[in-house]
Structures are given as structure tokens and as C-alpha cells.
Amino acid sequence: MKRKWTTLAISGILTVSAVMGGGISAMAASKSSTSEAAVSAKTYVIAFTNQLPSGYDAMIQAAGGQVVRAIPEIGGLEVISSSTEFMTKLQAVKDVAAANVQLVHKLSDGTVDPSTADGKPVIDIPQPEATSSYWDYQWDIKKVTNDGASYAIETGGKAGKHKAIVGVIDSGIDANHPDLKANFLGGKNFVPAGIDSSETGDPNDLLDREGHGTHVAGSIAANGKVKGVGPDLGLRSYRVFPGGQGAPTSWIVAAIIQAANDKVDVINMSIGGFDSQKYYIDGTKYSDVADVLLWKRAIQYAVNNNVTVVTAAGNESLNLRDNKAMTAYLNATYGSPGVVFKGKTTETPGQINGVINVSSSNKWSTNSIAFYSNYGLNQIDVAAPGGDNGPVYDATRDLKQRDFHYRALSTWPTYLPSYFTSNLHSYALLHGTSMAAPKVAGIAGVIKAAHPELNPAQVAALIEKTANDYGPTGNDALYGAGEANVYNALVK
Helix, strand or coil: CCCCCCCCCCCCCEEEEECCCCCEEEEECCHHHHHHHHHCCEEEEEEECCCCCCCHHHHHHHCCCEEEEEEHHHCEEEEEECCCCHHHHHCCCCCEEEEEECCEECCCCCCCCHHHCCCCCECCCCCHHHCCCCHHHCHHHHHHHCCCHHHHCCCCEECCEECCEEEEEECCCCCCCCCCCCCEEEEEECCCCCCCCCCCCCCCCCCCCCCHHHHHHHHHHCECCCECCCCCCEEEEEECCCCCCCEEHHHHHHHHHHHHHCCCCEEEECCCEEEECCEEECCEEECCHHHHHHHHHHHHHHHHCCCEEEEECCCCCCECCCHHHHHHHHHHHHCECCEEECCCEEEECCCCCCEEEEEEECCCCCCCCCCCCCECCCCCCEEEECCCCCHHHHHHCCHHHCCHHHCEEEECCCCCCCCCCECCCCEEEECCHHHHHHHHHHHHHHHHHHCCCCCHHHHHHHHHHCCECCCCCCCECCCECCECCHHHHHHC
């Protein structure tokens, strides 16, 4: 199901949605909403040249804005202003490197709306009460662990003692899920009060209202009826997505900083967005330079603090190396007579230096990746199993031929309704680069558990060196270095 969230009314001009599973969609406001935005508050991101200057709060107030979030580690601010002259006055503020209306990232699993098709839900997998293990259904985890052989070498810890920790920046985690609770170590909520009636701004509110973060966490470190890549890895949750709404760049980069400060070993971000260097709305030029700059700084901060960062490549079937095609995609999908994209397009965070960018492989082929996965020579580092709808659907694209058995089975919040792909409760079948990235994050975590001396570049190099070389020989546009494999990484 491709979930169509309502846009979070925070930018007022342009939002770029990050797809659950790492894909992106950009949505421009209509002329009427643009007019309304002219008299309502907008949220901006500001990047200073270096560190935040002394008295920055007063400087922003003098320009007509109010600071709502400061990220001193990367010289960044989130600011709200209802003044139509704010950007003009901001030019007088010393040492501002870039500023723009803030982008809003949104979650989706990158699949199709079940209401438009009659693919049949899976009903032959037993409910959790009727089985002690779902291992036979975890084709994806079997692939990357060599049928569980890696568990005999390293699981990420022992007897509840975690040798490495993975931070999951996502929609939260069901901390009481029986397969996750032994490895759950807390985290922090970045969603402010008032976004909806359930959001109080409690920093400890990590409740997963969407299911995505819980599914991702299970692929990394579940230890129960389903198994993750590292069943004894620690999990920390950094919740940036409220229920059914989006998250601006500043929340996400602040979560990256917090995870690094908490000394996690790995960060998984099954999210992403398209940042445009230049676009026009009703003839007015805009740019996302500040967003991109803060992304770059946040990821570099994490890497400098010895954190390996893993990202999902996205679900638009785009060649990430073809900038013209990416910009054309934005115009074809989200452009209008009043909204035109012209500048270089960057998929964030997947195309930011310092990350391991992951495409999605499938169960049935070693020559083709999942139909939805983005790709690109030297844009994809490795692939991992994210699932798809099976070979018949791949050949026909007939929605009636979707076979959900080919998707990835993982944990699902115990309190949410069953996901449409099956009748299961507490577990779900999903696909997307969102489901691929956490396998690599789990592999990175297990590597750090076995070799804590390795830095992020060395972890990435080992994952690439030991990947199974699928597709064309050598580094290629679909698989990058190949399909990642934790067993290979531990024994070679």
C-alpha cells in the first residue's frame, strides 16, 4: 500500500516526502495554498558558516523569526516566521551560509494501494500462537546469514549483553514486542507537542504509530519467533515521524546527532527525500541548499564519531546517476504550470558522502533487483533482500498476480491492525528498500560486535568486499558491490 499522508503544514511552499523504504516524492503546494502560506507561519532551516554565533536567538528575532530548535553540533537552526520579509532580513545576519523553507519528509512503504488491486493476502502462515518460529518464512534473513550459520560466529552479544548498538531513525518501535523487548534500550522522540492530539512532546514517547520502525527493527535485531541479522544487538529508537504525517529535515538531522552522541555503533535510515538545487513556484526561485548542507554535516558528524550510517536507496525505479531523469521525474510527478524543478536533484540521505546506500534485491533472481528499487553506477554501495511481488508480477506488472510471500516477514506492532498483505497479527510482510537497508545495518552491527576496532570506512569496505557478486561482474548499477552477507563478512 502506498500510503497517501496529508502534508504536514510546516513549510507552506514545498514539501519533499521521504518514502518509507527510502523513496522520495516531492509535492508542491497549489496556488491557493501558496497564497495562504504568504500570511501564515513558515518553518525554515538555517545553516551558519561554522558554529552558531553568540546571540543567534536575538539575531533571528530581529529578522522576524523565532528559533524552535538549535543543533549546535552542525551550526543549524529550525526557525518559524510569519513575516514575508524574513528571508530578506536574514541576509543581514552574520555568517549565515544557507537558509531555505524547510522540507518535510514523509513515510510510505513504496508499494501500491490495495484498494486498486486484488492481490490476495497471505493466509497460510500460522498465527504466532500456533508456532514457535517463523524461520522457515524468513528467506531474506536466511540469505544474508547463510541459513543462520553466522549466528554460530557472532550474534551481536550474549545473554542480554549487547556488544554493539544500532540506532533506528524512523517511526518508533513497539518496545513491548516479545521479539524486540530484550534488545530495546530506549531512545528519544523528536516529534514536538501539538502535531496531533497524541503528541505531547514527551521525549520518551517512542510508540510506533505506523509500524514501519518496528518492522525495520525486527530485521536488525529481532530475537523470538522471527530472527534479525544480529539477534543480540542492542536497539535504540529515534522517533521522527508522527502518525500519518511528515518530519522536517531538522528533526531528522537532530536525531542523527543524538544517536552519535549516544554512542550507537550504527544508524539505520530507511527514509529519504529529493532535494532540488533550483526550483520555481509561481516564478519565484527557491533552493534546498540549507537542507542538503545540514544533511552533509550531520552524517559527517556521525562518521567522525565512529558511527556507520546505512540508508535506503529509494523506491522510484530511478537511475540515481541520471540527474536529468531525476529532475524530469520530479516535474512529471509533482510539477505543474506554477511549479517547475530545474536544478540538480539529490536523493537525501542516500547520495550524501559517508553513507552505505542500499538497493533492494529479491528472492528469485541474482540478475535483477526489485522492480521498485532505485539504482545507479557508483550510487549503490550494496544490495540486500527487500522483497518484491514475485517473478510473475515482475514480468507482467499485473496487480492481480502479486504474491506477497516474496516480501520480507518481520515484527509489526502488537497493537496495530494486520497489514493488508497477510492476516497475521504482530508480524507483517512488507517490501521496499526500507526492508533492505536494515539487513545491512544489522550486518554492520554484527561486524562491530566482532571487530570493535573498525571505523565506518573499514566496516563499509568489509561489507562490500564480502558481498555476493550478483548481476554483472564487479561493481554494477543494480547491486553495487553485490548482495551483502554477514557470514562472508565474519569468515573472510
